[in-house]
Structure formats: structure tokens, C-alpha cells
Amino acid sequence: MLSRRFILGALSAAALVGSTPAMAQDEIYIPLISKGFQHQFWQAVQLGAERAAEEFDVRITFEGPDNETMVDRQMDMLAAALANNPAAIGFAALDSQAAIPLLRQANEAGIPVIAFDSGVDSDIPLSTATTDNVAAAALAADRMAELIGGSGQVAVVAHDQTSRTGIDRRDGFVNRIAEAYPDIEVVTIQYGQGDHLRSTEVATAILIANPDLAGIFGTNEGSAIGVVNAANELGTEGVVIIGYDSGAAQMQAIRDGVMAGAITQNPVGIGYETVRAAVAALNGEELPEIIDTGFYYYDASNIDDPEIAAVLYD
Amino acid sequence: MSLATDQKPAAPATSTVGGAVAYQRLLAFASLVALLIGFSFASSNFMQTSNMMAILQSASVNGVLAVAATLVIITGGIDLSVGTLMTFCAVIAGVILTKMGLPLMVGVIGAIGAGALCGLCSGTFVTKMNIPPFIATLGMMLMLKGLSLIISGTRPIYFNDTPGFDQISRGSIIGDIIPALPVPNGVLILFLVAAAASFVLSRTVLGRYIFALGSNEEAVRLSGVNTDRWKMAIYALAGAICGIAGILIASRLNSAQPALGQGYELEAIAAVVIGGTSLAGGRGTILGTLIGALIMAVLTNGLRVMAVAQEWQTVVTGAIIILAVYADMIRQKK
Numbered sequence: 001m002l003s004r005r006f007i008l009g010a011l012s013a014a015a016l017v018g019s020t021p022a023m024a025q026d027e028i029y030i031p032l033i034s035k036g037f038q039h040q041f042w043q044a045v046q047l048g049a050e051r052a053a054e055e056f057d058v059r060i061t062f063e064g065p066d067n068e069t070m071v072d073r074q075m076d077m078l079a080a081a082l083a084n085n086p087a088a089i090g091f092a093a094l095d096s097q098a099a100i101p102l103l104r105q106a107n108e109a110g111i112p113v114i115a116f117d118s119g120v121d122s123d124i125p126l127s128t129a130t131t132d133n134v135a136a137a138a139l140a141a142d143r144m145a146e147l148i149g150g151s152g153q154v155a156v157v158a159h160d161q162t163s164r165t166g167i168d169r170r171d172g173f174v175n176r177i178a179e180a181y182p183d184i185e186v187v188t189i190q191y192g193q194g195d196h197l198r199s200t201e202v203a204t205a206i207l208i209a210n211p212d213l214a215g216i217f218g219t220n221e222g223s224a225i226g227v228v229n230a231a232n233e234l235g236t237e238g239v240v241i242i243g244y245d246s247g248a249a250q251m252q253a254i255r256d257g258v259m260a261g262a263i264t265q266n267p268v269g270i271g272y273e274t275v276r277a278a279v280a281a282l283n284g285e286e287l288p289e290i291i292d293t294g295f296y297y298y299d300a301s302n303i304d305d306p307e308i309a310a311v312l313y314d
Numbered sequence: 315m316s317l318a319t320d321q322k323p324a325a326p327a328t329s330t331v332g333g334a335v336a337y338q339r340l341l342a343f344a345s346l347v348a349l350l351i352g353f354s355f356a357s358s359n360f361m362q363t364s365n366m367m368a369i370l371q372s373a374s375v376n377g378v379l380a381v382a383a384t385l386v387i388i389t390g391g392i393d394l395s396v397g398t399l400m401t402f403c404a405v406i407a408g409v410i411l412t413k414m415g416l417p418l419m420v421g422v423i424g425a426i427g428a429g430a431l432c433g434l435c436s437g438t439f440v441t442k443m444n445i446p447p448f449i450a451t452l453g454m455m456l457m458l459k460g461l462s463l464i465i466s467g468t469r470p471i472y473f474n475d476t477p478g479f480d481q482i483s484r485g486s487i488i489g490d491i492i493p494a495l496p497v498p499n500g501v502l503i504l505f506l507v508a509a510a511a512s513f514v515l516s517r518t519v520l521g522r523y524i525f526a527l528g529s530n531e532e533a534v535r536l537s538g539v540n541t542d543r544w545k546m547a548i549y550a551l552a553g554a555i556c557g558i559a560g561i562l563i564a565s566r567l568n569s570a571q572p573a574l575g576q577g578y579e580l581e582a583i584a585a586v587v588i589g590g591t592s593l594a595g596g597r598g599t600i601l602g603t604l605i606g607a608l609i610m611a612v613l614t615n616g617l618r619v620m621a622v623a624q625e626w627q628t629v630v631t632g633a634i635i636i637l638a639v640y641a642d643m644i645r646q647k648k
Contacts, residue, residue, distance in 0.1 A: 037624050061621045069573040072375065072563055079368035080618035084359045097472055098567035101484060161468035162573050 027059050030278050031081035032090035032271070033074060034064035035117060035163075039194075040247045041221060041267050044313040045117070048271025049090070056279045058087070068163050068194075071095045078102045082111070088278035091125070092117040094163065100124075112281035116274040118164040119290075127287035129273035131265040133165050136295040137172030137219070140242050140263050141181070143297055144173075144215050147240045147260055151183030152214030155206045157227050159194035159220040166191075169219040169244065187213070192226050199226020200233070207236050215240035221247045224262060228253045246312040254300055261299030266311045269293040341641065342589055342605040349609065353616035360619050367496055373611035374483070374500035375400070375563045377604060379578060380585035381504075381511045382555035384603045385548055387586055388515075390528040390595025391447035393549070395436060395454040396556050397578030401571070402458040403429045403560025408471030408570035411479065418476055425564075426557035432458065433553015437546035459576060466572035473568050483565035500562050504604075507558055512600040514551070524548055528595030585610050588638040609634070 032049055036042045046062040053060040063081075065073040071094045079102060081089060089106055091113055093099050103124045106113050115125035144154060156173060160166040170189060177184050187210055192199030199218065203226050207213060216239060218224030224243025228250070231239060243250050243262035253259040273291045280287060298308045354361040379396045386393040403425040411421035432454065439450035473479040482499060489496030515521035523544045526534045535541045564570045589606030591598025613634060617627040 031621075063618065063624050066577070069571065069575075070577070071567050071569075071571050071574055072372070075566070076368065076372040076615065077618060079371070080365070080615050083362065083365035083368060083615075083619055084357075084621070095470060095567065095569060095571065097470075097474075097569055098571075100568075101480075160573065161463070162470060162571070 028057070028087045028279075028282065029059050029061075029084065030088045030090060030275060031061045031063070031084065031086050032116070032274060033077050033081055033092065034062060035068050035074070035092045035094055036066075037062065037064040038066075039221065040313055041245050041265075044267035045271035045274075047313075048268035048273075049275045050271070051268070052272045052275035052279075056275065058275065058279060060090075060275060064092070065094070068094055068160065071098050075099065075102060082106060082109070086111055087282055088112040088114065090114050090116055090274040090278060091120070093120045096120040096122060112278060114274050114277045114281065114287075116270050126281050127277045127289060127291055129270050129277060129291040129293055131270070131293055131295050133168035134172035136244075136263045136265070137169040137217075138176035139295070139297055140217055140244070141173045141176035143261060144217060144240060144242050145177070145181045145184060147242075148184070148214040150181060153185050153187045153210060153212055154215040154217065155187055155210065155213060156189040157199055157203050157206070157216060157218045157223045158189060158191050159199075159223050161191055166219065173217050173219075192223050194220050194222035196222050196225050196229070199223045200229040201226075203227040203230035204234060207231065207234055207239070213239055215242065218243045221245040221250060224259070225249050225253075228258050231258060246314075248314040251303065251312060251314070254298070254303060257300065261297055263295055264298055264308070264311055265295050266293045267313065268311065341645070342602055342609065342638070345638070346605055346609050346612065349612050349616065353612070353619070356616070357619050360616060363494070363496070365615065365619065367498060369608075369611045369615045370501040371483075371498045371566070372615065373607045374498070374504040375559050375566070376578070376581050376585055376610060377504045377607035378507050378555060378559040378562060379582035380589075380603045380607045381508055381600055382552040382559070383579070383582045384586050384589075384591055384598055384600060385511065385515075385524060385552045385555075386447070387583070387591055387593060388524050388528045388595060388598045389545065389548055390531065391440065391545075391549075392451065392583070392593070393436065393552055394448065394451040394579045395432070395458060396552070396559075396582050398455045398458040398462065398575040399429060399432050399553060399556040400559040400563060400578065401575035402432065402462045402465075403557040404564035404570035405462045405466045405471065405572055407561060407564055408473065409465060411476045412471050412473060415475065418478060421476070421479075422482075422561055425560050426554050429557025429560065430550045430554035433550040433556070434546055436553065437549030440549065441542035441545050455576070455579065462572040462575070466570060468572060470572065471570040473564065473570075480565050480568040483562045484568075500566060503558065503562060504607075507555060508600050508604050511555070515600060520544065520547060520551075525596060528597070530596075581610065584635050588635060590642055606638075609638075 034042050042064060049060050049062060063077050074094050089111055100122055103113055103122060107124045113125045115128040117130055119128045156170060158166055158170045174186050177186055188206055190202040190206060192202040199222055207230055216227045218227045227241050241259045243259055246264050250262055270293045273293055277287055296308055302308050382396050383393055406428040407421040407425040410416050410424045436451050436454045439445045440447050485499050486496045487499055531541060585606035586603050588609055589602030591602060613631055
């Protein structure tokens with residue numbers, strides 16, 4: 001009786017031992033702790049990091065919590081990564097303050113830290129590979145103004161109220177409208193957690209409540225898809241939809257003309273630059289404080305341009 | 315309170331189950347040891363002091379929540395609100411300490427008090443309004459999630475103005491005495507909470523009613539006991555323990571994160587069932603839950619240190635929960 005559990009435990013332990021990759025002694029190991037892992041965006045960041053890992057002959061791992069509220073889970077991941085004696089660490093903080101004790105621990109152990117996606121309010125990271133979200137959302141506001149003819153009502157479906165990207169994209173868009181386009185009114189800002197279904201519901205309610213709406217801005221992939229779903233379900237026409245990031249559904253919506261266009265970051269570049277910066281730090285090179293990985297506005301006219309196609313992901 | 319009448323409903327629960335529970339505990343403990351040994355062989359980086367402390371630290375919050383969940387689950391109920399209640403209490407501490415600038419102790423007591431009050435609300439929904447615990451605490455979970463966002467203004471509240479607050483969880487009294495053993499205070503608090511809850515379960519009248527309500531609530535009621543009042547007390551106690559978890563997580567993150575919390579109730583429940591507590595009620599131990607929480611923490615950390623792909627980590631964790639409960643079922647049938 002006792003042995004059943006023991007055998008199970010022993011078996012799983014044995015299976016785990018068997019699956020351990022053989023580690024070379026002088027291998028350079030760089031774990032990346034991200035803000036998520038299952039979204040297409042993070043998959044693209046991982047892809048870029050893997051490309052750089054191959055190019056510079058280092059080993060990386062890529063991990064992130066299930067959703068962007070799980071700050072303590074991310075701390076657990078960072079602690080486990082530190083236990084593995086990494087050469088350097090890539091880190092996308094969900095909350096930079098919460099991470100400071102662990103980052104300090106890395107710093108004391110002489111492990112270089114490269115921040116990516118969102119900055120860390122600390123001087124420990126040697127560099128940050130990121131998109132200027134405020135400027136990118138302002139570009140979305142400019143395009144929106146252009147498409148609706150400089151006046152009318154617009155709404156925002158944002159992914160969340162607390163994360164840096166959520167705040168920056170919302171404020172970048174809203175502030176640009178307020179500064180440059182006095183005839184455009186932002187009637188409402190609603191949050192859908194970046195979840196397709198919730199964002200759809202939020203956008204449906206906005207469209208029903210505001211029949212005169214001229215445009216909606218969705219601040220990430222899930223939010224933008226939600227707006228597209230809502231417009232399709234309600235049969236709404238004539239509302240200008242601008243999204244953020246890419247992904248198969250959003251690209252299709254742009255090709256079909258349901259969505260006017262979207263801002264794309266360069267997630268592959270974020271991953272690539274993070275690993276490249278980590279390797280550079282290990283070689284003792286000086287790094288810039290910010291590595292701007294860039295952003296673009298794309299629509300049906302330029303979606304297939306090589307420059308744009310390279311940064312889009314399915 | 316006459317002990318003779320109290321023992322009547324509780325006797326069957328403890329006498330038939332006492333040995334079995336001890337046995338389950340042994341099994342769970344053996345699994346924990348097997349995991350520790352397995353991971354040590356799998357990765358040379360696993361068994362080092364700093365990583366063990368990281369495991370304990372990550373077990374502390376889930377462990378405290380699981381202790382709260384255990385109390386309610388033994389009564390045959392369920393508490394889905396533990397995760398967001400924890401967050402709510404953290405936010406209350408943030409309001410008291412950072413926004414009102416009151417002393418540290420007031421914040422701690424306020425958070426625990428808020429937890430007890432919310433637990434009392436859940437208990438009232440379950441008893442006086444006759445709403446099934448699953449629904450009552452589901453409603454509570456959502457209300458608290460929303461209230462945390464409203465009260466905090468949807469922003470994390472930082473505790474930078476309260477010196478010493480982050481030491482509640484991050485500091486190490488043991489490490490100050492024995493530098494080689496920097497056990498975080500959060501872990502110490504987990505063990506204190508577990509010891510206290512274990513004492514309540516095994517040595518007090520309240521504990522006896524917790525088991526009795528879970529084994530045969532009707533019998534307890536028919537023997538003239540005011541079951542509603544005891545149940546409300548149990549939910550309130552569980553709520554107060556969630557308040558402690560709220561302080562722990564806020565201290566660890568040096569901030570109250572208002573959006574966090576949903577999903578944590580399921581991990582707490584997983585720790586409870588791995589530890590051998592029956593979801594049907596009437597059976598369970600705090601020590602089992604403690605071991606369950608440690609198994610969860612060792613498993614996630616070990617798989618991470620081995621750099622197992624994250625998708626597979628989730629699969630393995632799910633499989634372990636099923637195996638643990640299945641082993642328990644087989645043993646019960648014999």
C-alpha cells in the first residue's frame with residue numbers, strides 16, 4: 001500500500017532525471033522571465049530570443065506567469081532562475097518595485113540583468129529593450145483622427161488598468177487626442193483584461209451605448225480582436241477600428257477591411273535584443289540605457305511590405 | 315459547554331479516521347521527500363539553501379490560504395473567495411498604512427479584522443440566507459475582486475512609507491540568529507498559523523464542531539446545537555487567516571496588488587486535497603495541508619529549475635493532483 005505512492009513518486013522522479021538535458025560545463029545560460037508565455041506576442045519574443053541564442057551560442061529558457069496580475073508567481077520564477085546560476089538574466093517586470101530584492105540579489109551575485117518590454121524603476125538593469133508605448137499609442141491617435149476626419153466620438157478598449165503597457169497605451173492615445181484634436185471626444189475607456197471574450201462584451205456594450213461612435217482603439221491583441229468581434233456580431237459599419245500588435249485574426253481583419261489598421265511592435269526584435277544585450281554585457285561592452293526596438297502602423301496597403309511582414313506574427 | 319454532548323457527533327469522525335489520516339499524512343510526506351530527492355538528482359542547482367528558501371517563501375502565501383480553506387472544507391463547505399479576500403485585506407492594509415499613515419500594527423490588525431468580517435459575511439450568506447457555499451463564496455470572490463480595484467483606485471499601493479513592513483515576510487528572524495538558515499519570516503508565520511489552526515481543530519470545541527458539521531450536520535443540529543452560529547464562526551476564522559495571507563503577500567511584494575488573487579483559491583484547494591482532506595467534509599488535517607502546499611511549491615520550483623517547458627509544468631502539476639487524490643481513494647476503499 002505504502003509503495004504505490006512511493007513508486008509513483010519514484011517513477012516521476014526517474015522520468016524527470018531522464019529528461020534533463022545534458023549541460024555542458026562552460027555553457028552560457030540566460031533565463032528570460034517574461035510577463036506571460038501563451039500569448040502570440042510573447043511567443044514572438046521567445047522566437048527572437050531563441051534566434052539570438054542560436055546566433056551567439058548561448059542557452060536560454062523563457063517563462064512567464066499565466067496572466068499579468070500574478071506578481072508573486074513571477075517572483076517565484078525569478079528566484080528559481082537565480083538558483084540555476086545563470087550567466088545573465090532577461091526580465092520583464094510585472095511590478096518593478098516588487099522585484100527589487102531579487103534583482104539586488106542578482107546584482108550582488110554579479111549577474112547582469114537586462115530588462116525587456118517594460119522598464120524597471122531601478123538602476124540594476126543594464127539596459128531595457130522596449131517599445132515606446134506612449135509614442136506608439138499617440139501614432140494610433142493620429143491615424144484615428146485622420147480616418148474619422150478630425151472630429152467625432154471615439155472609445156478605448158484597454159487591456160488593463162494597472163500594468164505599465166496598459167497605462168502607457170491608454171494615456172498615449174487619450175492625451176494625444178486631448179492635445180491635438182479638440183473636436184474629438186473620448187467618450188469612454190473600458191477594460192477587457194486583454195481577454196478575447198471579455199473584450200468582445202465590453203466593446204459590444206460600448207457600440208450599443210454610443211450609436212454615434214466614429215472609432216474605437218483596442219490597446220492589445222485581445223482587446224482589438226474583441227472590438228472586431230463586437231462589430232461583426234452587431235453588424236456595425238462605419239466605425240473605424242484601430243488595433244495593437246498582430247496575430248492571425250487581427251491581420252485577417254485588416255485584410256478584410258473590418259479593421260482600419262494597427263500598431264505593431266517588434267516582439268521578435270525585443271527578444272533578440274534582450275539576449276544580444278545580455279551577451280554584450282557578459283563581454284563587458286557598454287550598453288545604452290534604452291534599446292528602442294521600434295513600432296510601425298500597418299494597414300491593408302502595407303501589410304505585405306517586407307519591412308512590416310518581418311515584425312508581424314500569426 | 316458540556317464535553318459529553320460535544321463528543322457525540324464528533325466521535326465517529328475521529329475514531330474511524332484518526333489512523334487513516336495519520337497514514338495519509340505519511341503518504342503525503344513520503345511523496346514530498348521523494349520529490350525532493352528526485353529533483354536533487356535531476357539538477358545540482360536544486361538543493362541549495364537559497365533555492366530551498368525560495369520554495370518555502372513561495373509556499374508561505376498558498377500555505378496560509380490553504381489552512382483557511384481546510385477549515386471550511388472539513389465542514390463540508392468550500393471557500394472560493396480566499397484568493398481575492400487575501401487581496402482585499404492587502405488593499406485594506408495599504409489604505410490604513412500608506413493612505414492614512416497609521417502605525418504598522420493598526421494596518422495588520424485592520425487587515426485581519428477585515429478578513430474576519432468578510433468571512434462572517436460569507437458565513438451569513440451560507441447559513442442565514444441558505445445559499446450553497448460554492449455560490450455564496452463565488453459571489454464574495456467577485457465582490458471582493460471589484461472592491462479591491464475600487465478602493466485602491468486600480469493602482470498598486472506601495473508600502474514605502476512604512477519602514478519594516480516588507481520585513482514581515484521578507485525579513486528573517488531565524489537568519490539573524492543562525493546566518494546559515496535564512497528562513498523568511500513569512501514561512502515562520504505560515505508554521506505559526508498552521509500550528510494554531512491545528513490546535514483549534516484538535517483541542518477546542520470549535521474544532522470538534524468543524525469535524526462534526528462535515529460528517530453529519532443534521533445530527534449536530536438535532537442534538538440541539540446552533541449550527542449556524544458555529545458555521546459563521548468558522549467562516550470568520552478562515553477569513554481572518556486570509557487577512558494574514560494578505561499581509562504576507564503585501565509584505566513580500568512591498569505593495570498591495572489589487573488585480574491579483576483570482577485563481578489562487580484553486581491552488582489553495584489543490585494543496586488541501588493533496589494533503590488528504592476530503593472535499594466531502596468531515597476529514598482532514600492541517601499538517602496534511604501544509605505538506606500539500608509544500609508539495610505544490612517543490613513541484614513548481616523543481617520543474618522550473620530543471621527548465622522543463624512551462625506548458626509541461628502545468629500538465630505535470632495537474633497530473634500530480636489527480637494521482638494524489640486517486641491514491642487517497644484507493645486507500646479509503648481498502
